[in-house]
Amino acid sequence: xxxxxxxxxxxxxxxxxxxxxxxxxxxxxxxxxxxxxxxxxxxxxxxxxxxxxxxxxxxxxxxxxxxxxxxxxxxxxxxxxxxxxxxxxxxxxxxxxxxxxxxxxxxxxxxxxxxxxxxxxxxxxxxxxxxxxxxxxxxxxxxxxxxxxxxxxxxxxxxxxxxxxxxxxxxxxxxxxxxxxxxxxxxxxxxxxxxxxxxxxxxxxxxxxxxxxxxxxxxxxxxxxxxxxxxxxxxxxxxxxxxxxxxxxxxxxxxxxxxxxxxxxxxxxxxxxxxxxxxxxxxxxxxxxxxxxxxxxxxxxxxxxxxxxxxxxxxx
Numbered sequence: 001x002x003x004x005x006x007x008x009x010x011x012x013x014x015x016x017x018x019x020x021x022x023x024x025x026x027x028x029x030x031x032x033x034x035x036x037x038x039x040x041x042x043x044x045x046x047x048x049x050x051x052x053x054x055x056x057x058x059x060x061x062x063x064x065x066x067x068x069x070x071x072x073x074x075x076x077x078x079x080x081x082x083x084x085x086x087x088x089x090x091x092x093x094x095x096x097x098x099x100x101x102x103x104x105x106x107x108x109x110x111x112x113x114x115x116x117x118x119x120x121x122x123x124x125x126x127x128x129x130x131x132x133x134x135x136x137x138x139x140x141x142x143x144x145x146x147x148x149x150x151x152x153x154x155x156x157x158x159x160x161x162x163x164x165x166x167x168x169x170x171x172x173x174x175x176x177x178x179x180x181x182x183x184x185x186x187x188x189x190x191x192x193x194x195x196x197x198x199x200x201x202x203x204x205x206x207x208x209x210x211x212x213x214x215x216x217x218x219x220x221x222x223x224x225x226x227x228x229x230x231x232x233x234x235x236x237x238x239x240x241x242x243x244x245x246x247x248x249x250x251x252x253x254x255x256x257x258x259x260x261x262x263x264x265x266x267x268x269x270x271x272x273x274x275x276x277x278x279x280x281x282x283x284x285x286x287x288x289x290x291x292x293x294x295x296x297x298x299x300x301x302x303x304x305x306x307x308x309x310x311x312x313x314x315x316x
Contacts (some may be wrong), residue, residue, distance in 0.1 A: 026062045027094040027251075028085045028133065032078055033069035034101030034142065035113045040281055040304055041171065045100050046070055047311055048179050052098060055182045059253035064088070073101075075117045082127040095133040096252060097124075099140045100175045105147030105166025112142055121148035128152070137197050137250055141175035144168065146224065146233070155229035158197050158247045162208075163221045164233060170220040177207035185255060193255045198237065198247035201225050205235075215283065270313050277307045 033049035036042030046069040053067040066081045068074075085095060102113040110121035128136065136157040140148050147166020152159045162174035181187040181203035187195050189202075205223045212219040224233030227246040237244030281303050288296050 025092045025094065026064050026089070027056075027059075027096060027253075028064045028089050028131075029056045029066065029096045029098070030078075030081050030085065031056075031065075031067045031098040032073050032100065032112075032114075034073055034099070034103075035115060037102065037113075040300060041102070042070075043304055043308065044176075048100050048175050051179050052182065055179075056096075056253055063253075071115055074115050075119045078114070078119060079127060082131065086127075086130040086132070089131055089133050091132050091134050093133045094135040094137070094250070095128075095131050096137045097128065097139070098178075099138075099142055099145070101142050102171065103140070103142030103144040103148070104169070105144040107166070110144060110147035110151065110166055112140075112148075121151035124148070125151045125154075128157070129154070135250060137247075137252070139178060139197075141172060141178060143170060143172050143221075145172070149224070149226060149233055153226050153229060153231070156246070157229070158225065158227040158250055159233070160197065160201055160223065160225050160247075161233060162223050164224050164235070168221050172221045173211050174204055174208050174221060174223050177204035177211075180204070180207065182253060188255060194251045195253055195255070196248050197227075197250040197252055198225070198239075198244045200252055201237070201244075201247065270310055273310050277303055277310060281307070 029052075031049050031052045033045035036045050049067050049069040053065060056063050057065055064085075066084075068077050068081065082097075089095060099112055104111050104113065104118075111118040112120075112124075124138075128138070134156050136154075137160070138152050138157065139160045140152070141162045144163060144166045145161040146163040146168060149159055149161055162172040178200060181200040182195060184203070187199050187203040189199055201223065208221065208223060209219065222235060224235055225237045225244060225247055226233040227237070227244060228242065231243075234243040237247065239245040239248050281300065284291075284296065284299055284303065291299075
């Protein structure tokens with residue numbers, strides 16, 4: 001009886017110790033926005049990376065953040081950033097890699113477009129395998145990102161891709177709504193003041209589908225989530241069917257002041273205005289072939305200027 005009592009006390013102490021240790025675990029974030037190729041994509045990718053940087057930093061003091069965009073988004077800098085995480089992180093920590101931009105797939109190998117040499121999915125996987133964090137999340141939001149899944153998937157690693165395969169090569173909008181999921185308190189569907197990988201994926205996936213419906217265009221991207229360590233990625237993951245269980249337990253960030261501020265009527269109006277401008281840019285690019293070049297450039301320049309002004313208001 002005494003031995004059982006002592007064992008029970010020991011188990012409770014262990015549980016308390018582990019819980020306390022978990023409170024001090026850090027989350028390492030590496031966000032990379034690759035080459036845009038065109039002014040609107042350059043501005044969009046850099047803005048999305050900067051906004052992610054701001055949001056994850058606001059999530060708490062345990063966030064260790066590295067963000068690369070523009071000329072800094074090189075293969076060497078990305079390799080160095082991931083090597084630094086491998087040196088600093090502990091098994092109890094969490095790791096999140098977010099990739100924004102253009103990617104390509106030749107039927108055999110996926111590569112993300114960076115300033116200078118590109119980086120392949122296999123190279124990324126090798127670097128990630130050296131990171132000791134037992135909880136890892138990779139969110140590849142580039143075009144053809146589905147082509148990277150086979151290389152990146154691994155037990156205890158959640159892999160989200162903006163496309164279901166490497167053959168979906170058009171520019172994606174999934175990144176736009178992933179950022180929105182991190183900002184919008186509505187993404188926290190269970191109201192526990194944290195946003196999980198599954199909650200953010202579900203939010204961004206639904207918004208992506210709505211975008212193509214609103215634009216009356218055939219969807220050229222189909223986001224997937226894979227967290228079993230093998231498989232082709234689930235389009236509609238649910239812990240009930242074994243897909244999405246790890247993602248539902250992976251906290252990306254805690255609701256901070258930036259998310260609370262986004263719930264105000266003023267911020268909501270600005271965010272809606274930004275979405276409207278981005279959709280107008282997408283529509284303009286879609287209709288580019290039917291417009292005189294000078295007219296297209298003028299309209300694009302005006303929209304990008306207004307978009308930059310709106311983003312500046314949101315960031316205040």
